[in-house]
Amino acid sequence: MKMKKNYFLILVLIIAVIFTFSINVLAKETIEIWHWETPPHRITAQEALFSRFEKETGIEVKQVPINFPNYQSKIMAGIAANSLPDLLLINPPQLMDMIKHDAIIPVDDIFNSIHKKYEFPEALWTAYNYMGKQYGLPVYGVSWPLTYRADLYEEAGLEPPKTWDDLLEAAEKLTMDRDGDGETDIYGFCLPVSTIGNYGSQVVWGFLRTNDGKITDLSSGEQRIVFDSPETRETYEFLSKLAKYTVPGAGNMDWGMAELLIKSGKVATVMYNGAWLRELDEKDPELASKYKMTFMPIPEGGQRKNTGYPRGILITKRAEETGHLEAVRTFLEWLYKPENHTEYLMMEAGLFMPVTKATAESDTFNNYPIIKKYNDLMQVQAKTMEYISLIGFEGGGKSLEAGAIEGSFLLGAVLQKIVNENWSVEKAVEWGQSEYEKIVEY
Amino acid sequence: MINRDAKKRKFILKFGIYLGLGLISLIYVFPIYWVFVTSISGFKELMFEPPKVFPNAPTIEHYIYVISSSKYLIFLKNSLFVSILVSILTLIMSVCFAYALSNVRFYGKYFLSKTILMVYFFPGILLIIPLFQMAQKVGLYDNLISVVIVNILMTLPFSIWTLKLYFDDIPKEISEAAKIDGCSRFDILYRIFLPLVLPGLATVAIYSFVVSWNDYLFPAVLISDIDHQTLAVGIAGWTSSYSINWGQIAAASIMTIIPIVIFFASVGKLFIKGLTGGAVKG
Amino acid sequence: MVEADPPFVGLNNYIKILWTPEFWEEVKLTIIWTGSNLGLIIPIGVLIALLLNQEYKGKSFFRTWTLLPWMFPIVVTTLMWRWMLYPVSGVINHILKQIGMITAPIEFLSDSSIAMFTVVLVNTWRWTPFVAIVILGTLQTIPKDIYEAATVDGAGIFQKFFYITLPHILPSVIINSFILMLWLFNMFPPIWLLTQGGPSRATMTLAISIYKKGFQIFRMSEVATLSIILLIILSITTWLYFKFVGGKWGRLND
Numbered sequence: 013m014k015m016k017k018n019y020f021l022i023l024v025l026i027i028a029v030i031f032t033f034s035i036n037v038l039a040k041e042t043i044e045i046w047h048w049e050t051p052p053h054r055i056t057a058q059e060a061l062f063s064r065f066e067k068e069t070g071i072e073v074k075q076v077p078i079n080f081p082n083y084q085s086k087i088m089a090g091i092a093a094n095s096l097p098d099l100l101l102i103n104p105p106q107l108m109d110m111i112k113h114d115a116i117i118p119v120d121d122i123f124n125s126i127h128k129k130y131e132f133p134e135a136l137w138t139a140y141n142y143m144g145k146q147y148g149l150p151v152y153g154v155s156w157p158l159t160y161r162a163d164l165y166e167e168a169g170l171e172p173p174k175t176w177d178d179l180l181e182a183a184e185k186l187t188m189d190r191d192g193d194g195e196t197d198i199y200g201f202c203l204p205v206s207t208i209g210n211y212g213s214q215v216v217w218g219f220l221r222t223n224d225g226k227i228t229d230l231s232s233g234e235q236r237i238v239f240d241s242p243e244t245r246e247t248y249e250f251l252s253k254l255a256k257y258t259v260p261g262a263g264n265m266d267w268g269m270a271e272l273l274i275k276s277g278k279v280a281t282v283m284y285n286g287a288w289l290r291e292l293d294e295k296d297p298e299l300a301s302k303y304k305m306t307f308m309p310i311p312e313g314g315q316r317k318n319t320g321y322p323r324g325i326l327i328t329k330r331a332e333e334t335g336h337l338e339a340v341r342t343f344l345e346w347l348y349k350p351e352n353h354t355e356y357l358m359m360e361a362g363l364f365m366p367v368t369k370a371t372a373e374s375d376t377f378n379n380y381p382i383i384k385k386y387n388d389l390m391q392v393q394a395k396t397m398e399y400i401s402l403i404g405f406e407g408g409g410k411s412l413e414a415g416a417i418e419g420s421f422l423l424g425a426v427l428q429k430i431v432n433e434n435w436s437v438e439k440a441v442e443w444g445q446s447e448y449e450k451i452v453e454y
Numbered sequence: 455m456i457n458r459d460a461k462k463r464k465f466i467l468k469f470g471i472y473l474g475l476g477l478i479s480l481i482y483v484f485p486i487y488w489v490f491v492t493s494i495s496g497f498k499e500l501m502f503e504p505p506k507v508f509p510n511a512p513t514i515e516h517y518i519y520v521i522s523s524s525k526y527l528i529f530l531k532n533s534l535f536v537s538i539l540v541s542i543l544t545l546i547m548s549v550c551f552a553y554a555l556s557n558v559r560f561y562g563k564y565f566l567s568k569t570i571l572m573v574y575f576f577p578g579i580l581l582i583i584p585l586f587q588m589a590q591k592v593g594l595y596d597n598l599i600s601v602v603i604v605n606i607l608m609t610l611p612f613s614i615w616t617l618k619l620y621f622d623d624i625p626k627e628i629s630e631a632a633k634i635d636g637c638s639r640f641d642i643l644y645r646i647f648l649p650l651v652l653p654g655l656a657t658v659a660i661y662s663f664v665v666s667w668n669d670y671l672f673p674a675v676l677i678s679d680i681d682h683q684t685l686a687v688g689i690a691g692w693t694s695s696y697s698i699n700w701g702q703i704a705a706a707s708i709m710t711i712i713p714i715v716i717f718f719a720s721v722g723k724l725f726i727k728g729l730t731g732g733a734v735k736g
Numbered sequence: 737m738v739e740a741d742p743p744f745v746g747l748n749n750y751i752k753i754l755w756t757p758e759f760w761e762e763v764k765l766t767i768i769w770t771g772s773n774l775g776l777i778i779p780i781g782v783l784i785a786l787l788l789n790q791e792y793k794g795k796s797f798f799r800t801w802t803l804l805p806w807m808f809p810i811v812v813t814t815l816m817w818r819w820m821l822y823p824v825s826g827v828i829n830h831i832l833k834q835i836g837m838i839t840a841p842i843e844f845l846s847d848s849s850i851a852m853f854t855v856v857l858v859n860t861w862r863w864t865p866f867v868a869i870v871i872l873g874t875l876q877t878i879p880k881d882i883y884e885a886a887t888v889d890g891a892g893i894f895q896k897f898f899y900i901t902l903p904h905i906l907p908s909v910i911i912n913s914f915i916l917m918l919w920l921f922n923m924f925p926p927i928w929l930l931t932q933g934g935p936s937r938a939t940m941t942l943a944i945s946i947y948k949k950g951f952q953i954f955r956m957s958e959v960a961t962l963s964i965i966l967l968i969i970l971s972i973t974t975w976l977y978f979k980f981v982g983g984k985w986g987r988l989n990d
Binding site: 023044048049050051052053055056074075076077078079080082085086088089090092093095209266267268271272275276277285287288290291295296360363 | 496502524542586587595674675678679690691693695696697698
Binding site: 081084085088109199205206207208209259260261262263264265268269272273276278415416419420421425428429432433451454 | 951
């Protein structure tokens, strides 16, 4: 019996020790930031950056990495419990939800002071401007230009596609059997006909915007859904032709699977960002050097547009309530200094694009090894950032429902109706129109 | 003659058992084996060559990365804390509850035994917002204790029902005889019942350990500090939408299950003990 | 999301939802998902348990190995499955092609006519070990001398199974089928991680739909309505199950 009692005592002791450990004794000022950069190398990189900041200013920055699938729900829970952190990393469409729920504050003075020093390009900072107030600062850019295998294009005597017709021709010609075993091993284009994640919808969006198709129209002051238009139908007509030359498994294609195709060199043309660059450069520099990037192809009478995000940092109302605004200002002023900002961007070198002129032109950024080596890819990615078009922000104003419009992945769902279920383009687009109307009316 | 027939039959039976076990192992373990192969393959072997049963040049770089450059060890410590506590507390609570349901008469028993299942009536995702708010209010947000409590809630109904069935199987005469001998309720439970239901206890222990080990949703919602996070959530964070490193993810997940395998192997001994327990009973 | 002062709408929300064809489609898919999973998991699980319960060398080794699918973090196994099932570089299509069973790759997860089938198989792979271990525990409590006595009386394998083993494990099978049914009905991670309800809504069960409505297009009141409907459906099922199956076959109402 004595033995048993000892076990019990030890258990109680363990619990007690853990309780004491979990009570935080904080003396210094701490600001908290939520983000979804969860892979270990990104967490470590930010830890190093933030601890350098703490050494210089005495302010602790506590990072809370949240897995992307939970990000939205955790923010909603945070709003409901009034316990958001001081800073939030965000995609522009979700900005509108934050404004709708009155969870963030305008930060014009902080923005202006940083803007004066380092200059944000207009296309990027306006994404965070609503009704003349600045609600956040772009922090890094991600854009999805057309990525293609230059060696394959050259072999086939093709120029990088400039128009939709070029792309269709290339997709057909480059779907081929290279080693002669009777099986296709290179695919001309990767068109995700999927609603798993936002890849499918973002690709459709890119094509739709080059043809000047829209989902919302706010130019008259009132929000209207203008999805069902000749431009939209043309776009889907074209995509249904392109779908014939796409990679198998398009119905379950997301960013991760497409990246697998790039890393294994199985696809000749794909809409993708520079996420593959770091690993491929390290493991297979020969293949990495074969990839080039260019602008989205444009239809006849179309316009230059591109999909991408200027991801941004928002300052919450909670930061104001807890009196952290000064610390937040110090942190942001520090973060945007070109050398610090470069270090921040290099947590995913090749993918995260600078959002200020000062950083983009700084030596620290341009002399960073991988940036220097793949300078042409960086140039294209940076250039396409200027033509970014965001879902829900396209119609001469910003839709308050932008988050839901994007999150519905309806653009991909309409393409699925046409390609998988053999709906006519007219019927599918009409269906899309009515679904969007339901989202907005709700 | 009869002897030879019996031998033949026994041989066929043995053969059938091994064939079945082999087939099951093959189907069930192949994907796991594939995770293992991925974890020891280099980049080029994963991406280019047609899939191979074993990589030409196995490497342990991914394992080294997992241990040295990530927070694996911190996650491991947190997960062990949660899972050990959950399985111990679930065992204690479910034994008491199941014993009462099985052997004590009280009003509302029929209704109570069904209503505890109501925990499973909702998708767990619906609990995110209320749980978050509750944890904030009682000051357990970002504290692993809250993850332990919620996990116990989720594992209890199943554990109670499992143990209740084991208790139901024990003939009533045994406990009545013990009562006449002057045993207290606790003595009956501790001395007579528990040794008879060792396989049940092992089932509950393994179940609650594995469920809390792999629980993703609750730590993701209730924990904010990366140094308080558990393995399941930590590993999930590696699978971000871009720049997936397959080798590292595979290595990390192999290292995630090693503690469970050890736990299972040690608890599994209770099954063998349970065999003798079963013999006593009849 | 969470409105401060929501208007009272009576039963309007319920009528609206019960009127949409999508809802009934989702109910149908949920029933297909739950039913086919149960139909595979329980029999295979019991079979594995019976096999593992035999006398043979390497017992503990086999027990641990077959349980591995259930122990692995689901985020990783589903990711691996997606890669293995992938038509272009996936190992499963590669093997099938090598042994000459197929000529063109099968689109396991991207073809809407077989996506549900694939998802069910992956989930069966994950959950049968769990049922096996639960049933194995119950099998351990059957006294060996009963079998010996039956052998002396000349009972065959099947007789022993139907007259001794089955009655003994039946209550456990019945209650576990029920709990598993509740879990499957609300199960979110496997479908979400494999297909997110696609392609073309082929795997859109109620749990997936609730998540999409709540956290992607922010219709919280619809989510609340749906979960109350779920609660009612499952309460009625519970009542019926214990009344007609549990009490009679499983001795669960004592």
